Amino acid sequence: MRHVQFLARTVLVxxxxxxxxxxxxxxxxxxxxxxxxxxxTRFYEKPYQVRxxxxxxxxxxxxxxxxxxxxxxxxxxNRVEPFPGCS
Amino acid sequence: xxxxxxxxxxxxxxKRATLPLGSLSSSHIHTSACSRKAEDRKEMLASLxxxxxxxxxxxxxxxxxxxxxxxxxxxxxxxxxxxxNGMPFNELPVCNIRVSPNNTIISVTDYKGVPRLIRSCGIxxxxxxxxxxxxxxxxxxxxxxAKAIELGWKTIRVKVRGLGPGRMSAIKGLQxxxxxxxxxxxxxxxxxxxxxxxxxxxx
Numbered sequence: 001m002r003h004v005q006f007l008a009r010t011v012l013v014x015x016x017x018x019x020x021x022x023x024x025x026x027x028x029x030x031x032x033x034x035x036x037x038x039x040x041t042r043f044y045e046k047p048y049q050v051r052x053x054x055x056x057x058x059x060x061x062x063x064x065x066x067x068x069x070x071x072x073x074x075x076x077x078n079r080v081e082p083f084p085g086c087s
Numbered sequence: 088x089x090x091x092x093x094x095x096x097x098x099x100x101x102k103r104a105t106l107p108l109g110s111l112s113s114s115h116i117h118t119s120a121c122s123r124k125a126e127d128r129k130e131m132l133a134s135l136x137x138x139x140x141x142x143x144x145x146x147x148x149x150x151x152x153x154x155x156x157x158x159x160x161x162x163x164x165x166x167x168x169x170x171x172n173g174m175p176f177n178e179l180p181v182c183n184i185r186v187s188p189n190n191t192i193i194s195v196t197d198y199k200g201v202p203r204l205i206r207s208c209g210i211x212x213x214x215x216x217x218x219x220x221x222x223x224x225x226x227x228x229x230x231x232x233a234k235a236i237e238l239g240w241k242t243i244r245v246k247v248r249g250l251g252p253g254r255m256s257a258i259k260g261l262q263x264x265x266x267x268x269x270x271x272x273x274x275x276x277x278x279x280x281x282x283x284x285x286x287x288x289x290x
Binding site (some may be wrong): 001006007009010012013014015016018019021022024026027028029031033034037040041042043044045046074075076078 | 134136151155158159160161162164166167176177255257258259262267268269270271272274275277278280281283284285286287288
């Protein structure tokens, strides 16, 4: 991926807090699936492995979506302050 | 259920107004329920769960909340000329860290990219598997930062490439060595249509 140097995938360090900047960078890279792709392309992934991985990811996404919905349903609140004493 | 609640509230209103309950005709209650109908509907809609919009990501895009909260962490167009310790950002020396599972190589270049210093865990005296540890990376970073300070480079930008145990600890080591890190850039080369990589390791 070609990008403008020091503009893309760059995090500025605030108050000499390097660790937080690193965490932020890793979060961005993780969310954009750049690190996943990097790890995946170290070795050749055979077509059957690609199929298996893609199917697994599909199933996982469906499961996660349904589970999130269920959790939201169980946790729903109908009161002015949803979690009293927790603010 | 909502109508029932409306009737109840009408009754309670009647009580509050010290009207005898018996004096309320059924038509009175009926009109009261009608007037509250719109309000009740609004209430009901508010209490209902949000409208289902199909599969997540089908109609809406999830944007990381980071961008709103931490805008100052990310560079913008003015960064290149911004001054850090009296130097514009794009004239600061660059520290390139090349991390691999078995080694960590750190080099410091000036802003044009001419390398001035280079150290690796191997040069530092760590041999074999010990090269690929975070302790080796940290020691290398500390020693190279001492050399960089000798050159008069105290404020640097950091570019990291690759994944490995030394990724985090090398950056930390640079800071421990007394360098002032302005920014951290990831320079890992990632392709979505790479040439065929080597075959999988047999385990």
